[in-house]
Amino acid sequence: MSRVIVSVKLIDRSSVTAEVLPLAVQIADHEKAAVYKASMIASKAFSVGTSKKIRVLVESMDDFDADALKSAAEYLMDTLQDPAAIVLGSCPDEGKVSLVAAFTPGVVDLGIQAGKFIGPIAKLCGGGGGGRPNFVQAGGRKPEYLTNALEKARTDLILVLTEKAN
Template sequence: AALAAKAEAVGDFQLLVQRLDGVDGAGLQGAAQSLADQLGDGAAVVIGGLPDPADLGKVILVAAFGKQVIAAKLQAGKFIAGIAKLCGGGGGGRLNLAQAGGRDGSKLPEALDAAADQLKQGLSDV
Protein backbone atom coordinates (compact mmCIF):
# COMPACT_ATOMS: atom_id res chain seq x y z
CA ALA A 1 0.00 0.00 0.00
CA ALA A 2 2.95 2.31 0.66
CA LEU A 3 3.94 2.10 -3.01
CA ALA A 4 0.47 3.12 -4.17
CA ALA A 5 0.93 6.43 -2.33
CA LYS A 6 3.82 7.24 -4.71
CA ALA A 7 1.53 7.32 -7.74
CA GLU A 8 1.49 10.55 -9.73
CA ALA A 9 -1.79 11.97 -10.98
CA VAL A 10 -1.91 12.98 -14.65
CA GLY A 11 -5.43 14.16 -15.38
CA ASP A 12 -7.70 11.23 -14.51
CA PHE A 13 -4.80 8.79 -14.54
CA GLN A 14 -2.55 7.47 -11.79
CA LEU A 15 1.00 6.73 -12.92
CA LEU A 16 3.38 4.62 -10.90
CA VAL A 17 6.83 3.63 -12.14
CA GLN A 18 8.95 1.82 -9.57
CA ARG A 19 12.07 -0.28 -9.23
CA LEU A 20 11.85 -3.44 -7.16
CA ASP A 21 14.90 -5.70 -7.00
CA GLY A 22 15.11 -9.23 -5.60
CA VAL A 23 11.65 -10.26 -6.84
CA ASP A 24 10.91 -12.80 -9.59
CA GLY A 25 8.61 -12.27 -12.56
CA ALA A 26 5.54 -13.72 -10.91
CA GLY A 27 6.14 -11.56 -7.85
CA LEU A 28 6.51 -8.42 -9.94
CA GLN A 29 3.36 -9.22 -11.93
CA GLY A 30 1.46 -9.77 -8.70
CA ALA A 31 2.72 -6.49 -7.27
CA ALA A 32 1.89 -4.54 -10.43
CA GLN A 33 -1.61 -6.02 -10.66
CA SER A 34 -2.28 -5.38 -6.98
CA LEU A 35 -1.14 -1.74 -7.29
CA ALA A 36 -3.20 -1.24 -10.45
CA ASP A 37 -6.25 -2.64 -8.63
CA GLN A 38 -5.69 -0.22 -5.74
CA LEU A 39 -5.23 2.75 -8.06
CA GLY A 40 -8.34 2.00 -10.14
CA ASP A 41 -9.30 2.19 -13.81
CA GLY A 42 -6.88 5.05 -14.51
CA ALA A 43 -3.86 3.10 -13.27
CA ALA A 44 -0.69 2.79 -15.31
CA VAL A 45 1.82 0.79 -13.29
CA VAL A 46 5.30 -0.18 -14.48
CA ILE A 47 7.71 -2.06 -12.23
CA GLY A 48 11.20 -3.12 -13.19
CA GLY A 49 13.89 -4.91 -11.28
CA LEU A 50 16.76 -7.33 -11.09
CA PRO A 51 15.55 -10.69 -9.74
CA ASP A 52 19.08 -11.10 -8.34
CA PRO A 53 20.49 -7.66 -7.46
CA ALA A 54 24.03 -9.03 -7.92
CA ASP A 55 23.31 -10.14 -11.51
CA LEU A 56 23.00 -7.28 -14.01
CA GLY A 57 22.42 -9.80 -16.82
CA LYS A 58 18.74 -10.35 -16.08
CA VAL A 59 16.08 -7.66 -15.93
CA ILE A 60 12.33 -8.14 -15.51
CA LEU A 61 9.81 -5.45 -16.42
CA VAL A 62 6.06 -5.62 -15.92
CA ALA A 63 3.20 -3.29 -16.77
CA ALA A 64 -0.37 -3.30 -15.47
CA PHE A 65 -2.86 -0.89 -17.06
CA GLY A 66 -6.41 -0.05 -16.00
CA LYS A 67 -9.41 0.19 -18.34
CA GLN A 68 -9.13 3.95 -18.88
CA VAL A 69 -5.47 3.62 -19.85
CA ILE A 70 -6.30 0.93 -22.42
CA ALA A 71 -9.13 3.12 -23.72
CA ALA A 72 -6.50 5.86 -24.19
CA LYS A 73 -4.81 3.55 -26.73
CA LEU A 74 -2.01 2.32 -24.49
CA GLN A 75 -1.48 -1.44 -24.33
CA ALA A 76 0.61 -3.03 -21.60
CA GLY A 77 2.09 -5.65 -23.95
CA LYS A 78 3.26 -3.26 -26.64
CA PHE A 79 4.37 -0.69 -24.09
CA ILE A 80 6.54 -3.00 -22.00
CA ALA A 81 8.08 -4.59 -25.11
CA GLY A 82 9.27 -1.15 -26.20
CA ILE A 83 10.71 -0.38 -22.77
CA ALA A 84 12.45 -3.78 -22.59
CA LYS A 85 14.28 -3.02 -25.84
CA LEU A 86 16.19 -0.35 -23.91
CA CYS A 87 17.55 -3.15 -21.69
CA GLY A 88 18.43 -5.41 -24.63
CA GLY A 89 15.33 -7.56 -24.42
CA GLY A 90 11.69 -7.93 -25.28
CA GLY A 91 8.42 -9.52 -24.31
CA GLY A 92 4.78 -8.69 -24.17
CA GLY A 93 1.42 -9.90 -23.02
CA ARG A 94 -2.14 -8.77 -22.71
CA LEU A 95 -3.62 -5.30 -22.99
CA ASN A 96 -3.87 -4.99 -19.22
CA LEU A 97 -0.90 -7.01 -17.92
CA ALA A 98 2.41 -7.85 -19.54
CA GLN A 99 5.94 -8.90 -18.73
CA ALA A 100 9.22 -8.49 -20.56
CA GLY A 101 12.84 -9.30 -19.90
CA GLY A 102 16.17 -7.71 -20.64
CA ARG A 103 19.85 -8.59 -20.49
CA ASP A 104 21.39 -5.28 -19.45
CA GLY A 105 20.58 -4.25 -15.91
CA SER A 106 22.78 -1.17 -16.14
CA LYS A 107 20.14 0.32 -18.46
CA LEU A 108 17.24 -0.27 -16.05
CA PRO A 109 17.17 3.25 -14.52
CA GLU A 110 17.14 4.75 -18.03
CA ALA A 111 14.38 2.36 -19.12
CA LEU A 112 12.20 3.24 -16.12
CA ASP A 113 12.72 6.95 -16.78
CA ALA A 114 11.68 6.38 -20.39
CA ALA A 115 8.59 4.47 -19.22
CA ALA A 116 7.55 7.36 -16.97
CA ASP A 117 8.09 9.90 -19.76
CA GLN A 118 6.18 7.86 -22.34
CA LEU A 119 3.25 7.30 -19.98
CA LYS A 120 3.06 11.01 -19.17
CA GLN A 121 3.12 11.91 -22.86
CA GLY A 122 0.66 9.21 -23.84
CA LEU A 123 -1.85 10.11 -21.14
CA SER A 124 -1.54 13.89 -21.00
CA ASP A 125 -3.10 14.27 -24.47
CA VAL A 126 -6.25 12.37 -23.52
Protein backbone atom coordinates (compact mmCIF):
# COMPACT_ATOMS: atom_id res chain seq x y z
CA MET A 1 0.00 0.00 0.00
CA SER A 2 1.30 3.43 -0.91
CA ARG A 3 0.48 6.70 0.68
CA VAL A 4 -0.36 9.88 -1.13
CA ILE A 5 0.54 13.08 0.58
CA VAL A 6 -1.34 16.15 -0.50
CA SER A 7 -0.26 19.62 0.40
CA VAL A 8 -2.93 22.27 0.54
CA LYS A 9 -2.17 25.92 0.93
CA LEU A 10 -4.89 27.72 2.84
CA ILE A 11 -5.80 31.21 1.80
CA ASP A 12 -5.93 33.91 4.41
CA ARG A 13 -9.60 34.95 4.51
CA SER A 14 -8.79 38.46 5.65
CA SER A 15 -6.71 39.11 2.54
CA VAL A 16 -9.52 37.85 0.28
CA THR A 17 -12.03 40.03 2.11
CA ALA A 18 -9.68 42.99 1.77
CA GLU A 19 -9.54 42.41 -2.00
CA VAL A 20 -13.25 41.70 -2.54
CA LEU A 21 -14.69 44.47 -0.37
CA PRO A 22 -13.42 47.37 -2.51
CA LEU A 23 -14.81 45.62 -5.60
CA ALA A 24 -18.21 45.21 -3.95
CA VAL A 25 -18.20 48.89 -2.99
CA GLN A 26 -17.23 49.84 -6.53
CA ILE A 27 -20.11 47.77 -7.97
CA ALA A 28 -22.59 49.27 -5.50
CA ASP A 29 -21.37 52.79 -6.34
CA HIS A 30 -21.71 52.06 -10.07
CA GLU A 31 -25.30 50.88 -9.61
CA LYS A 32 -26.08 53.94 -7.44
CA ALA A 33 -24.67 56.15 -10.20
CA ALA A 34 -26.95 54.41 -12.71
CA VAL A 35 -29.99 54.98 -10.49
CA TYR A 36 -29.00 58.63 -10.10
CA LYS A 37 -28.73 58.97 -13.90
CA ALA A 38 -32.13 57.25 -14.19
CA SER A 39 -33.61 59.84 -11.83
CA MET A 40 -32.27 62.56 -14.13
CA ILE A 41 -33.75 61.04 -17.32
CA ALA A 42 -37.14 60.05 -15.85
CA SER A 43 -38.51 63.44 -16.90
CA LYS A 44 -37.89 62.47 -20.54
CA ALA A 45 -40.67 59.87 -20.38
CA PHE A 46 -43.69 60.63 -22.55
CA SER A 47 -47.24 59.29 -22.71
CA VAL A 48 -48.72 57.19 -25.51
CA GLY A 49 -52.37 56.23 -26.03
CA THR A 50 -55.67 57.98 -25.59
CA SER A 51 -57.90 55.67 -23.54
CA LYS A 52 -54.98 54.32 -21.50
CA LYS A 53 -51.96 56.56 -21.00
CA ILE A 54 -48.74 54.54 -21.04
CA ARG A 55 -45.46 56.13 -19.99
CA VAL A 56 -42.59 55.38 -22.40
CA LEU A 57 -38.88 55.96 -21.88
CA VAL A 58 -36.15 54.84 -24.28
CA GLU A 59 -32.69 56.18 -23.46
CA SER A 60 -28.97 55.57 -23.69
CA MET A 61 -27.21 55.24 -20.33
CA ASP A 62 -23.59 55.93 -21.32
CA ASP A 63 -21.23 53.13 -20.29
CA PHE A 64 -23.20 51.39 -17.55
CA ASP A 65 -23.06 47.58 -17.46
CA ALA A 66 -26.06 45.23 -17.55
CA ASP A 67 -26.43 45.09 -13.74
CA ALA A 68 -26.44 48.87 -13.48
CA LEU A 69 -29.00 49.09 -16.32
CA LYS A 70 -31.17 46.61 -14.45
CA SER A 71 -31.03 48.75 -11.29
CA ALA A 72 -31.87 51.85 -13.32
CA ALA A 73 -34.81 50.12 -15.03
CA GLU A 74 -36.21 48.92 -11.70
CA TYR A 75 -35.98 52.45 -10.32
CA LEU A 76 -37.71 53.85 -13.42
CA MET A 77 -40.54 51.29 -13.22
CA ASP A 78 -41.22 52.43 -9.65
CA THR A 79 -40.94 56.10 -10.59
CA LEU A 80 -43.01 56.06 -13.79
CA GLN A 81 -45.56 53.65 -12.30
CA ASP A 82 -47.94 51.31 -14.11
CA PRO A 83 -48.41 51.32 -17.07
CA ALA A 84 -44.89 52.03 -18.34
CA ALA A 85 -42.46 50.66 -20.92
CA ILE A 86 -38.74 51.28 -20.48
CA VAL A 87 -35.84 50.41 -22.79
CA LEU A 88 -32.29 51.33 -21.77
CA GLY A 89 -29.08 50.76 -23.68
CA SER A 90 -25.38 51.29 -23.13
CA CYS A 91 -21.90 50.42 -24.36
CA PRO A 92 -20.15 49.26 -21.17
CA ASP A 93 -17.00 48.00 -22.89
CA GLU A 94 -15.38 48.32 -26.28
CA GLY A 95 -17.25 46.12 -28.73
CA LYS A 96 -20.13 45.45 -26.34
CA VAL A 97 -23.74 46.58 -26.11
CA SER A 98 -26.09 46.06 -23.16
CA LEU A 99 -29.86 46.47 -23.42
CA VAL A 100 -32.63 46.19 -20.84
CA ALA A 101 -36.39 46.30 -21.44
CA ALA A 102 -38.78 46.57 -18.50
CA PHE A 103 -42.56 46.55 -18.97
CA THR A 104 -44.99 46.99 -16.10
CA PRO A 105 -47.96 44.60 -15.72
CA GLY A 106 -50.26 47.10 -17.47
CA VAL A 107 -48.13 46.85 -20.62
CA VAL A 108 -47.75 43.06 -20.46
CA ASP A 109 -51.55 42.78 -20.03
CA LEU A 110 -51.88 44.46 -23.44
CA GLY A 111 -50.04 41.49 -24.95
CA ILE A 112 -46.65 43.18 -25.31
CA GLN A 113 -43.80 41.09 -23.91
CA ALA A 114 -40.35 42.50 -23.19
CA GLY A 115 -38.62 39.28 -24.25
CA LYS A 116 -40.23 39.25 -27.67
CA PHE A 117 -39.89 43.00 -28.13
CA ILE A 118 -36.15 43.26 -27.48
CA GLY A 119 -35.05 40.46 -29.85
CA PRO A 120 -35.16 42.48 -33.10
CA ILE A 121 -33.69 45.51 -31.31
CA ALA A 122 -30.71 43.50 -30.01
CA LYS A 123 -30.26 41.92 -33.42
CA LEU A 124 -29.55 45.40 -34.85
CA CYS A 125 -26.58 45.54 -32.46
CA GLY A 126 -25.32 42.12 -33.51
CA GLY A 127 -26.75 40.21 -30.61
CA GLY A 128 -29.78 38.76 -28.91
CA GLY A 129 -31.39 38.30 -25.56
CA GLY A 130 -34.24 36.86 -23.65
CA GLY A 131 -36.08 36.98 -20.41
CA ARG A 132 -39.46 37.22 -18.81
CA PRO A 133 -42.51 38.95 -20.31
CA ASN A 134 -41.94 41.94 -18.03
CA PHE A 135 -38.13 42.13 -17.96
CA VAL A 136 -35.33 41.20 -20.34
CA GLN A 137 -31.60 41.74 -20.72
CA ALA A 138 -29.92 41.59 -24.11
CA GLY A 139 -26.52 42.25 -25.57
CA GLY A 140 -24.64 42.70 -28.78
CA ARG A 141 -21.22 43.24 -30.30
CA LYS A 142 -21.84 46.30 -32.50
CA PRO A 143 -21.95 49.43 -30.34
CA GLU A 144 -21.96 51.65 -33.42
CA TYR A 145 -25.60 50.57 -33.97
CA LEU A 146 -26.90 51.34 -30.47
CA THR A 147 -28.33 54.74 -31.39
CA ASN A 148 -30.24 53.28 -34.34
CA ALA A 149 -31.44 50.36 -32.22
CA LEU A 150 -32.80 52.71 -29.54
CA GLU A 151 -34.52 54.83 -32.19
CA LYS A 152 -36.17 51.68 -33.55
CA ALA A 153 -37.21 50.67 -30.03
CA ARG A 154 -38.80 54.09 -29.48
CA THR A 155 -40.62 54.02 -32.84
CA ASP A 156 -41.81 50.43 -32.40
CA LEU A 157 -43.04 51.07 -28.85
CA ILE A 158 -44.97 54.15 -29.95
CA LEU A 159 -46.62 52.20 -32.79
CA VAL A 160 -47.57 49.11 -30.82
CA LEU A 161 -48.63 50.95 -27.67
CA THR A 162 -50.69 53.50 -29.59
CA GLU A 163 -52.49 50.65 -31.33
CA LYS A 164 -53.09 48.65 -28.14
CA ALA A 165 -53.91 51.56 -25.81
CA ASN A 166 -56.60 53.22 -27.95
